Structures are given as C-alpha cells and as structure tokens.
Amino acid sequence: MSASKSISLERSAATGKRRFTLTNTQFSIILLLPALLTLAFTVLYPLLRGIYLSFHSYSLVDLVSGIQWVGLENFKTLLSSSAYRSVWGTTLIFVAGSVGGQFVVGFLTALVLNQDLAQRNLFRGLLLMPWIVPTVVAALLWKWIFNQQYGIFNYVLHSLGLISSFKAWIGDPSLALFSVTLANIWKGFPFHMIVLLAALQTIPPDIIEAAIIDGTTAVQRFRYVVLPYLRYIIMIDLLISIIWTFQSFTTIWTMTEGGPVTATTTLAISIYRTAFQAFDIGMGAAIGTLWLVAMLVFSAVFVRLFGGTRLEV
Amino acid sequence: MNERIRIWTILLIVGALVASFFTSGAAPSPQEEPIVIRFAGWIGMEESTAKQFNYMVEKFQEKHPNVKIEYEGIAWENTRQQLLMEAAAGNAPDVAQVAAPWIGQFAYSGAIEPLEERAKDFAADYVPGVVESYTFPGADGVAHMWGLPWVAVHDTLFYNTALMQKAGLDPTKLPSTIEEFEQVVYAIAKLGTDEKGNKIWGYTTATDRSELAANVFNAWLFNFGGDVLDENGKVIINNEAGVKALTFWKKLVDDGVMPAGFSFRDQYNLMVNYQTGGFSDGSYARDVLRITSGKGKEFDKDFAVALHPTTLPNPEDPCQHKAIFHHHTLVLFKQSQHKDMAFEFIKFLSTDPEITLYYAQGSSLFPLYKPALADPFYSQDAFAKTFQDALCGAKLYGISKTPQYAQAVDFIAIAITQALSGGDPKQALDEAAANLKVLYKQTD
Numbered sequence: 001m002s003a004s005k006s007i008s009l010e011r012s013a014a015t016g017k018r019r020f021t022l023t024n025t026q027f028s029i030i031l032l033l034p035a036l037l038t039l040a041f042t043v044l045y046p047l048l049r050g051i052y053l054s055f056h057s058y059s060l061v062d063l064v065s066g067i068q069w070v071g072l073e074n075f076k077t078l079l080s081s082s083a084y085r086s087v088w089g090t091t092l093i094f095v096a097g098s099v100g101g102q103f104v105v106g107f108l109t110a111l112v113l114n115q116d117l118a119q120r121n122l123f124r125g126l127l128l129m130p131w132i133v134p135t136v137v138a139a140l141l142w143k144w145i146f147n148q149q150y151g152i153f154n155y156v157l158h159s160l161g162l163i164s165s166f167k168a169w170i171g172d173p174s175l176a177l178f179s180v181t182l183a184n185i186w187k188g189f190p191f192h193m194i195v196l197l198a199a200l201q202t203i204p205p206d207i208i209e210a211a212i213i214d215g216t217t218a219v220q221r222f223r224y225v226v227l228p229y230l231r232y233i234i235m236i237d238l239l240i241s242i243i244w245t246f247q248s249f250t251t252i253w254t255m256t257e258g259g260p261v262t263a264t265t266t267l268a269i270s271i272y273r274t275a276f277q278a279f280d281i282g283m284g285a286a287i288g289t290l291w292l293v294a295m296l297v298f299s300a301v302f303v304r305l306f307g308g309t310r311l312e313v
Numbered sequence: 314m315n316e317r318i319r320i321w322t323i324l325l326i327v328g329a330l331v332a333s334f335f336t337s338g339a340a341p342s343p344q345e346e347p348i349v350i351r352f353a354g355w356i357g358m359e360e361s362t363a364k365q366f367n368y369m370v371e372k373f374q375e376k377h378p379n380v381k382i383e384y385e386g387i388a389w390e391n392t393r394q395q396l397l398m399e400a401a402a403g404n405a406p407d408v409a410q411v412a413a414p415w416i417g418q419f420a421y422s423g424a425i426e427p428l429e430e431r432a433k434d435f436a437a438d439y440v441p442g443v444v445e446s447y448t449f450p451g452a453d454g455v456a457h458m459w460g461l462p463w464v465a466v467h468d469t470l471f472y473n474t475a476l477m478q479k480a481g482l483d484p485t486k487l488p489s490t491i492e493e494f495e496q497v498v499y500a501i502a503k504l505g506t507d508e509k510g511n512k513i514w515g516y517t518t519a520t521d522r523s524e525l526a527a528n529v530f531n532a533w534l535f536n537f538g539g540d541v542l543d544e545n546g547k548v549i550i551n552n553e554a555g556v557k558a559l560t561f562w563k564k565l566v567d568d569g570v571m572p573a574g575f576s577f578r579d580q581y582n583l584m585v586n587y588q589t590g591g592f593s594d595g596s597y598a599r600d601v602l603r604i605t606s607g608k609g610k611e612f613d614k615d616f617a618v619a620l621h622p623t624t625l626p627n628p629e630d631p632c633q634h635k636a637i638f639h640h641h642t643l644v645l646f647k648q649s650q651h652k653d654m655a656f657e658f659i660k661f662l663s664t665d666p667e668i669t670l671y672y673a674q675g676s677s678l679f680p681l682y683k684p685a686l687a688d689p690f691y692s693q694d695a696f697a698k699t700f701q702d703a704l705c706g707a708k709l710y711g712i713s714k715t716p717q718y719a720q721a722v723d724f725i726a727i728a729i730t731q732a733l734s735g736g737d738p739k740q741a742l743d744e745a746a747a748n749l750k751v752l753y754k755q756t757d
Contacts, residue, residue, distance in 0.1 A: 060397040061716040064423035064452045149512055171574015173734050259522025260574050260730035276394045278720045
C-alpha cells in the first residue's frame with residue numbers, strides 16, 4: 001500500500017515491536033467518529049426514541065404505569081380526529097403563506113439588490129436585519145406591533161383610513177393566522193433574498209447580453225434565462241424553507257400560543273401542547289412520526305418534480 | 314523519545330490515582346457532609362419574591378447548619394413540564410413550589426409523596442378547606458394529602474380608584490354585586506381615551522387561550538352559580554349559569570369595556586398607566602403594581618381591592634363571593650434522598666410565624682397557617698384583611714384534582730376565545746362540554 005493511501009504507524013520489523021496500519025478510510029472514520037457519535041446521541045437516538053414512543057402510551061401524569069405498548073392506537077386516534085385534520089389545514093396555510101410570501105419578497109429584493117445601485121451593500125446589510133434578530137425578539141416585536149391597545153399596526157391603518165376601529169390582530173381567530181404569517185414573512189424573507197442574490201450573481205453576464213442582442217424583453221429574459229438558471233437553487237431554497245416553516249414554533253408560540261381558539265395551532269404547537277402541556281408523550285410522538293413520514297414523502301416528490309430533469313444551459 | 318512519553322504518561326496516571334486516593338481520604342466523613350436539599354420553584358426568579366426567599370433559606374440554614382438549600386429556578390409557566398420531566402428522568406428535586414390547580418397532575422403522576430402522616434400534628438391548623446382540597450385519591454386510588462399549603466393566592470378585584478374618581482364614582486364604594494360591577498366598569502370605559510389617545514378599558518383580564526384565562530373565568534362562573542364539574546364529577550360547564558357567565562363576558566367585550574385576546578401580564582401595565590378600571594388577581598399583585606409603576610407604596614393610593622362581585626344571594630356574606638384558589642403549595646418528591654429534612658424545610662416555609670410574616674410584609678403573600686395568621690398585621694392591614702375575608706369563598710375547582718387538568722383548562726380557554734371573538738357562548742360551552750365529557754369518559 002502506498003504512503004498516499006495509508007497512514008502507517010508501524011515500527012521497523014527489525015525491532016519486532018507491534019505494527020499498526022490504518023487505511024485512509026479507516027483513518028477518516030476515526031476522525032469522523034466523535035461527530036458521528038454526537039449526532040447519534042443528539043439526533044438519531046431522539047428520532048428513534050420518538051418513533052418508538054409513538055407506538056406506546058406514555059403519560060408524564062401517570063409515571064406509575066410507565067411506557068405501555070398500544071400498537072397503532074395513537075395513529076388511529078389521530079387519523080380519526082377532526083381536530084388533527086384541522087391542525088394540518090392550519091399548518092399548510094401557514095407554510096404556504098409564509099414560504100410564498102418570503103419567497104416573493106425575497107426574490108424581489110434580490111432582483112433589486114442585484115442592480116447597480118448606490119449604497120447597495122448598505123441595503124444588503126439592512127435588509128438582513130430581520131434574519132439576524134433572534135426569533136423570540138422578532139415575535140415579541142410583532143406582538144407589540146399587533147397589540148390592539150397600543151400597537152402601531154392599528155395606528156397606521158387607522159390613520160390611513162383603512163380600518164374604522166382597532167382590530168385584535170392576534171386576538172381575533174379570523175385575523176390571527178394572517179398576522180403570525182405576516183410576522184413570519186418579515187422574519188424569513190432575508191434568507192431567500194441572500195440565497196437568490198448569490199445565485200443571481202452566478203449568471204454569466206454574456207448570456208444576459210446575448211438575450212438582449214436577440215431582442216428579448218426584461219420579462220422574457222427573467223422567464224427564459226434567469227428562472228431556468230436559478231431552478232436548482234430555487235428548489236433547494238424552497239425545500240429548506242418549507243421544512244423550516246413546518247417546524248416553526250417560536251414565532252407562533254410567543255405571539256399566540258396556538259390561539260385564539262385553535263386559529264394558529266400548527267403541528268409544532270400541537271406537539272408541544274400534547275406532549276408538554278397535556279403530558280401525553282406517546283400521542284405527541286405519534287403526531288411527530290406522522291409528520292416525519294409526510295415530510296419524507298413530500299421531499300421525495302418535491303425533488304422528483306422540480307429536480308428531475310437537468311437543464312442544459 | 315516515545316518510550317519517555319509512555320513512561321511519563323504511566324507515571325502521571327499512577328500519580329493521579331494516588332492523589333485522588335489521598336484526596337478522598339481527606340474529605341469529610343459522611344456524618345460531616347452537608348445535607349443538600351434541592352428546592353425548585355419560581356419564587357427566586359421573580360423580582361417581588363426573590364429577596365424574601367433568600368432570607369428564608371438563610372434563616373433555615375442558620376437553624377440547621379448541616380443543611381444546604383440548593384435552589385432550582387423554574388419559570389411559573391414551565392413548572393409542571395420541568396418537574397414532571399425531571400421526575401420521569403429520575404432527577405426530581407427534593408421539594409418544589411407548585412400552584413394548587415396542578416396538584417392532581419402531580420398526585421396522579423406518582424412522583425410526589427403523600428404528606429398526611431408527616432403533617433398529622435399540624436394539618437388541622439390550616440385555614441379550613443385547603444388541606445381537604447389537597448386530599449383526594451391519586452394513582453393508587455387511596456385518598457392522600459398531596460401538598461402543604463404555603464401562601465394564599467385567590468382572586469379579588471383590584472379597582473383603579475384614580476379612574477373611578479375621574480369617572481365621577483365614589484372610590485370608597487367598591488362593587489359587591491355584578492350589577493354594581495357593571496356600573497363601575499361601564500362608567501370607566503365611557504372615559505374613552507386618555508390624554509395620549511390610549512383607550513381606557515373598564516376591566517381587563519386574561520382572555521387569550523391560556524390557563525389563566527380559564528382560571529379567571531372560572532371565578533366568574535362560580536359567582537354566577539356555575540362550575541365546570543358538579544360534586545359527582547359530572548360536566549356542567551354549559552348549564553344555564555355557565556352560559557350566563559360567558560354571555561356576561563361577551564357583552565363586556567362587545568360593548569368595548571373589556572378587550573378580547575388579552576394577555577394576563579399586560580394588565581399590570583394598563584393599571585399603572587391608568588388605562589384599565591381593574592382586574593382580577595391574587596394579593597401578590599400589590600407588589601407587582603408597586604414595582605411596575607415605579608412608584609413603590611405611593612401607588613397604593615390609586616387602587617383598592619374588594620371581594621369578587623357576585624350574583625349569589627346574601628352578598629353581604631363574604632363567603633358568597635367566590636374565588637378560585639391558586640394557592641402556592643409545597644410538594645415533596647418520592648425521589649428525595651432526605652425526605653425528613655426536605656419536609657422540615659417546607660414545614661418551616663409554610664408555618665414559621667416569623668418567616669411567613671416576613672414574606673407577607675415583603676411580597677403581600679399571606680400564609681394559610683392559622684397560628685401564623687394570629688399576628689395583628691393580618692387584621693390591621695386593610696388589604697390583607699380583604700384577602701382573609703375572601704378565603705372562605707375560595708375553592709379549588711374539581712378539574713384540579715384530576716390528571717386531565719391541562720386539557721380541561723385548554724378546552725375552557727378555547728370556549729372563551731371562541732365566544733369573545735364573535736361566537737355564540739352557548740355553542741362554545743356546548744363544544745367545551747362535549748370535549749370535557751370525552752376527556753372524563755362520560756357518556757351523557
């Protein structure tokens with residue numbers, strides 16, 4: 001074995017002492033081992049434990065009974081529950097609204113910041129602020145903005161004559177989901193902006209120039225040159241954002257705790273309420289397991305749909 | 314070179330082992346080691362009570378020099394979750410501060426120790442009704458006393474007397490009935506806005522989807538003659554009295570007297586900014602208002618407390634003014650390695666006359682132990698006296714003695730938010746009742 005393919009710790013044969021030889025693969029595994037073990041303890045074990053618990057009855061207010069096998073009972077209860085279906089509906093609206101809003105605002109700001117503007121770097125920095133602000137701070141900020149008594153949102157809309165009386169933006173079930181979605185759009189759009197801005201800057205200028213020479217309009221260039229070029233970045237950007245938004249907890253919990261009524265109870269809120277407020281760990285784990293399966297299927301379908309054909313540029 | 318490293322490594326390991334042997338030999342014997350009691354609760358985390366708790370610990374440690382009290386701070390809202398998780402993981406504290414409405418969840422969890430034997434010499438000396446409320450069957454089906462009462466937390470009404478005066482009302486005449494309450498809060502709400510244009514509410518309380526909203530509403534429910542469960546545990550929240558209580562709240566919201574979707578903690582800001590006519594709370598709110606206003610005791614002249622308004626007959630009888638009690642309660646965990654000393658500590662907190670008086674004077678939290686209440690302070694201080702008068706009407710509601718408490722209060726909070734945001738109170742309570750019946754496995 002050549003020196004480049006292995007790391008030899010062997011001693012000379014003449015001394016007769018122990019030899020120790022590692023291949024590059026073995027050496028790489030040893031180097032990776034601490035990280036792999038950490039991941040196994042912090043990600044893999046909780047994941048497997050969660051799946052295991054989803055087939056069991058386990059309540060923190062009944063530690064005497066402990067963990068008891070119930071098979072598919074938790075899943076049957078969930079799938080026959082209208083409240084659970086309603087949670088999925090709320091989650092899908094929240095995710096679609098948040099990701100859609102974040103993507104559109106992020107893309108538009110990326111397109112603007114990709115132009116040759118004065119103070120471009122300053123604006124890039126400023127527009128990153130919502131992303132930099134800790135989520136709980138942003139959520140508290142929006143809670144104040146939406147406050148019915150002294151929130152600026154009501155004040156501005158009322159001053160502009162758009163509303164006749166102050167609204168309970170996070171206290172009214174018909175407005176609360178819209179309000180937390182709006183807060184989440186504000187918090188998350190810079191991520192899309194920065195990803196798409198970076199991608200826009202990888203488009204070779206000569207392709208754009210060629211399209212201009214061919215007489216294309218700006219819309220045509222965007223549709224037939226820019227978008228296809230960004231296709232894979234957009235796919236990854238959306239996939240990550242959708243998964244993150246499904247997991248979004250802090251914003252909603254800080255602003256509404258899933259209320260009023262159940263207007264903002266998403267899957268993440270539902271799991272928390274079930275597992276850590278009602279202390280039904282088994283049922284909470286079942287919600288999480290079904291969610292995991294749904295996300296795996298969604299990711300596979302999403303990648304197949306949007307990443308199936310390689311674009312030749 | 315490598316041989317040298319190997320030799321030095323071996324020498325170091327052997328040296329460390331020898332050193333550790335001698336170090337352990339020099340350590341105090343088990344008899345000399347201090348007993349460490351871990352106490353968990355929110356008392357040391359809140360500005361209004363932290364100083365008092367440190368004093369209590371100091372005094373106890375003076376009495377028991379071989380004991381060290383180790384404090385584990387848990388925010389009020391995370392208490393149940395954290396304590397039950399710790400118990401499930403085998404890492405429960407020795408003793409903890411919990412709120413009375415949670416007692417059923419701890420009793421059924423199997424994590425806490427029954428206290429009737431340990432407290433038999435002094436349990437009868439607590440204010441009537443409290444120890445009885447803490448005595449019910451847990452997971453083993455046998456009735457036990459699950460907690461030691463610490464300090465009283467039961468709602469009365471805090472009225473903003475400065476706003477009452479501004480509205481042309483006599484601040485010395487506080488409402489006793491629901492009709493009188495309506496007159497006061499509507500008159501205050503009529504003030505409209507303050508000089509900065511902020512709306513002035515007649516009454517504010519938790520109306521969001523929270524445990525506190527459910528608890529405050531239940532006090533109103535009692536005063537309309539209703540309850541969540543009857544004496545036999547049957548769900549009755551949607552009976553006529555229940556609908557009347559929720560319809561009353563809805564009317565206050567619809568008339569712009571009370572805000573919907575309101576968070577409990579915001580009430581203090583509105584009170585000190587003269588934007589609300591009043592709110593429902595326990596005695597500790599006096600110190601919260603003193604701190605929030607930045608005026609200290611000076612702010613006391615701008616509010617007054619009165620028993621909860623009621624629709625029940627004989628309003629002149631203090632016991633007809635109902636309240637739900639959230640008394641701070643002390644529990645002993647089964648996993649404690651020093652149960653005797655841990656119990657000694659919570660008994661000290663709950664019954665020691667000097668300690669309870671210090672706590673009452675510093676934080677406006679009054680004891681429930683009758684010998685401690687004999688101090689003239691409790692009858693001479695008008696504020697304290699109102700809360701003493703309110704004790705006889707205060708009760709723990711039925712769902713608190715069940716392990717399903719958290720789900721039950723969530724169903725109630727959902728009904729409240731549903732009715733206050735345009736829904737029909739009867740329909741909202743019918744839905745809550747249906748959910749509660751499923752929860753408590755009641756067929757009818």
